Amino acid sequence: MKKKFIIATVAAFALTVPAIFVGTSANSAPSYKGRPKSILFVQPMKDHPVHRLMQAGLLAECKKQGFYCKVVGNASASNWDDVGTLPLVDAELATRKWGGVAVYPVSPVLFKYAEKLAKKGYPIIGWHAIPKQGTTSYVASVAQLVPNAGSGPADAICTIHKNVGTVAITEGSLNDEENTKAAAFKAQLAKSCPAMKTTEIGIEGFDPTKAVAIAVGILSADKDIVAAYSTTGNGAQTWSQASAQANRKITIIGMDYIRQNLDLIRDGKVYGVVAQPLYEETAMMVQLYAKLFKGEKIKYSNILPSTIVTKDNLAAYYKIVDAAGQ
Amino acid sequence: MNNLRNKKGASKNSEGFFYRLLAVPELGVIVALISCAGIFQSFNSVFLSSQVMGSIVQAVTFVSIIAVGQAFLLISGVFDLSVGAVAGLVAVSSGKLMTSMGWPVWAGILGGLALGAAIGAVNGFMVTRAGVPAFIQTLGMMFVAQGMIQVVTKGYPVYPLPEVMTTIGESSFFLTLGWNALIWVVVSIVGDFVIRKTSIGRNLYVIGGNAEVAKIVGINVQRYQMNCFILAGTLSALSGILVMATLSAGAPSIGGGWELTVIAGTVVGGVSLFGGVGTIAGAIMGVLLIQCVQSGLVTSGLSPNFQLIAVGSILVLAVFLDVFRRGYRNRMRNSEKVETPVFPLEKGGSE
Numbered sequence: 001m002k003k004k005f006i007i008a009t010v011a012a013f014a015l016t017v018p019a020i021f022v023g024t025s026a027n028s029a030p031s032y033k034g035r036p037k038s039i040l041f042v043q044p045m046k047d048h049p050v051h052r053l054m055q056a057g058l059l060a061e062c063k064k065q066g067f068y069c070k071v072v073g074n075a076s077a078s079n080w081d082d083v084g085t086l087p088l089v090d091a092e093l094a095t096r097k098w099g100g101v102a103v104y105p106v107s108p109v110l111f112k113y114a115e116k117l118a119k120k121g122y123p124i125i126g127w128h129a130i131p132k133q134g135t136t137s138y139v140a141s142v143a144q145l146v147p148n149a150g151s152g153p154a155d156a157i158c159t160i161h162k163n164v165g166t167v168a169i170t171e172g173s174l175n176d177e178e179n180t181k182a183a184a185f186k187a188q189l190a191k192s193c194p195a196m197k198t199t200e201i202g203i204e205g206f207d208p209t210k211a212v213a214i215a216v217g218i219l220s221a222d223k224d225i226v227a228a229y230s231t232t233g234n235g236a237q238t239w240s241q242a243s244a245q246a247n248r249k250i251t252i253i254g255m256d257y258i259r260q261n262l263d264l265i266r267d268g269k270v271y272g273v274v275a276q277p278l279y280e281e282t283a284m285m286v287q288l289y290a291k292l293f294k295g296e297k298i299k300y301s302n303i304l305p306s307t308i309v310t311k312d313n314l315a316a317y318y319k320i321v322d323a324a325g326q
Numbered sequence: 327m328n329n330l331r332n333k334k335g336a337s338k339n340s341e342g343f344f345y346r347l348l349a350v351p352e353l354g355v356i357v358a359l360i361s362c363a364g365i366f367q368s369f370n371s372v373f374l375s376s377q378v379m380g381s382i383v384q385a386v387t388f389v390s391i392i393a394v395g396q397a398f399l400l401i402s403g404v405f406d407l408s409v410g411a412v413a414g415l416v417a418v419s420s421g422k423l424m425t426s427m428g429w430p431v432w433a434g435i436l437g438g439l440a441l442g443a444a445i446g447a448v449n450g451f452m453v454t455r456a457g458v459p460a461f462i463q464t465l466g467m468m469f470v471a472q473g474m475i476q477v478v479t480k481g482y483p484v485y486p487l488p489e490v491m492t493t494i495g496e497s498s499f500f501l502t503l504g505w506n507a508l509i510w511v512v513v514s515i516v517g518d519f520v521i522r523k524t525s526i527g528r529n530l531y532v533i534g535g536n537a538e539v540a541k542i543v544g545i546n547v548q549r550y551q552m553n554c555f556i557l558a559g560t561l562s563a564l565s566g567i568l569v570m571a572t573l574s575a576g577a578p579s580i581g582g583g584w585e586l587t588v589i590a591g592t593v594v595g596g597v598s599l600f601g602g603v604g605t606i607a608g609a610i611m612g613v614l615l616i617q618c619v620q621s622g623l624v625t626s627g628l629s630p631n632f633q634l635i636a637v638g639s640i641l642v643l644a645v646f647l648d649v650f651r652r653g654y655r656n657r658m659r660n661s662e663k664v665e666t667p668v669f670p671l672e673k674g675g676s677e
Contacts, residue, residue, distance in 0.1 A: 047481035078579035203630040216381035217624030
């Protein structure tokens with residue numbers, strides 16, 4: 001009996017120790033050196049003009065780095081369908097051995113999915129938002145500091161209107177990114193211009209005709225509105241039309257330097273738009289993948305600056321949209 | 327002697343004002359519209375201002391034009407889910423014709439209208455001749471059109487457009503309302519006249535009420551329904567072109583989700599999903615009601631989180647009012663017992 005006990009104990013020890021070492025090596029940071037030079041870019045609502053600008057940056061840098069890159073997402077310019085995108089990604093993943101999968105880090109559905117892909121060994125890099133390190137499976141992300149897209153416009157409006165009036169705030173839809181921008185705007189405005197008020201956050205939606213009616217309603221309901229801040233790419237167009245329909249001259253700051261928005265600034269219908277580094281984020285993301293696949297170390301958090309495009313600095317952004325084929 | 331009287335012995339003319347009022351098919355939506363306007367005005371006196379009213383009309387014109395076509399279809403017993411996608415496809419295609427293809431503006435517009443009519447013809451043929459259920463055919467066409475939008479635009483808006491289109495879109499004759507509103511009024515009046523006052527309209531009601539009976543009495547059901555599909559496609563195209571002019575861009579998002587708004591609006595306005603019932607005026611007022619509710623909730627300062635809930639609830643209430651009106655009227659009609667008239671006997675006949 002005693003002999004059997006000793007043999008069993010030794011056997012158990014012999015099996016356990018190697019397992020500990022295997023487990024340990026599995027828990028250490030994986031190496032992505034030598035992976036195929038290909039990136040699958042996962043982005044719902046892939047045909048939205050702002051998303052197309054992001055994809056332009058990706059595809060240009062992929063071409064430069066010699067990567068094979070493909071965009072996958074539900075084919076719509078106005079309907080966000082992250083759940084509907086996942087089966088499309090699964091189908092693409094089955095077509096070839098992908099080096100990396102870039103997943104748009106803006107919804108819990110996508111975070112969950114990225115976790116699943118990371119467990120399969122794909123390096124996941126994000127852009128446009130930086131999830132808190134350790135809370136997701138991303139190895140890196142590239143973005144502006146999202147709150148800056150709110151605080152910068154708040155300071156600009158404060159300077160123009162000298163602490164007088166009310167500012168209307170609208171979002172395209174309620175999501176983490178836009179909520180963060182709107183919250184940062186309100187907080188900064190309260191700090192820089194405490195006498196200025198803000199309206200209840202309005203939701204424009206993505207139907208341009210309805211969005212204008214909503215903006216006119218907001219303007220009409222409050223005579224003290226002197227400015228409008230929109231967190232969505234079409235916001236500049238929405239508010240410029242609304243201010244014309246309501247016959248109210250207001251300072252408008254929107255989001256994203258798509259060509260239509262640049263033209264509105266040029267024509268004086270809009271004060272400015274926040275130049276989120278849409279093109280640069282995805283380009284930098286490809287560069288990070290290139291380093292990863294060479295075995296180099298990369299930083300988790302990669303911040304890019306965002307500025308407000310006004311009449312004074314339009315030319316540079318026209319060059320970018322020209323390069324993007326917009 | 328003929329003497330038609332109700333059971334109380336009063337004359338048949340006792341129907342009176344109230345009964346005639348209940349016979350108005352748009353009564354439910356009119357009551358809902360007036361009530362909403364009154365309530366929102368009481369919350370914020372700007373609701374009935376020219377700016378808010380103007381923006382409501384501006385937003386409603388595009389969807390209403392499509393609602394006229396959809397009402398024709400619904401009255402005839404079918405419907406079309408592809409109207410929004412067709413509007414979007416025509417907008418971007420027409421824009422491409424005028425820009426990349428270098429066509430004159432008038433040719434681009436006509437080309438767009440022709441595309442809408444052609445899509446309507448395809449839908450009509452597949453439903454009336456090939457026997458594909460309207461739901462499936464038009465749902466499939468919706469997906470096809472949405473895909474075609476992405477193929478044509480590659481995700482980018484068609485922009486800039488020729489100056490003429492911007493001029494049309496920015497025109498303003500009365501309270502910021504321009505060509506869009508004028509075209510909407512003309513389409514609505516003509517549509518309502520045709521459905522109410524012409525044999526075409528009467529035949530559509532018969533077809534929608536009972537297609538078999540319509541065939542028996544010699545109405546060419548297939549031809550009528552086919553023409554309704556073509557009309558719906560053409561009006562969707564017209565709407566898409568007008569939106570494109572207003573936005574000064576052929577945006578890929580034009581028409582997204584409109585099919586539900588159009589159907590919801592027409593049903594709220596008293597047009598039956600089962601055919602044979604409804605009017606164009608009712609359909610337009612239904613669309614107007616939905617937009618009034620949305621704009622009214624904004625001017626009232628209600629949190630956007632509750633706006634969708636409020637819109638849904640008010641829509642159900644509006645339809646309930648219409649159902650209640652019909653039921654009450656039927657009960658009133660049934661409660662009047664009319665004596666069987668006694669006709670004089672012919673010579674040589676017997677009782």
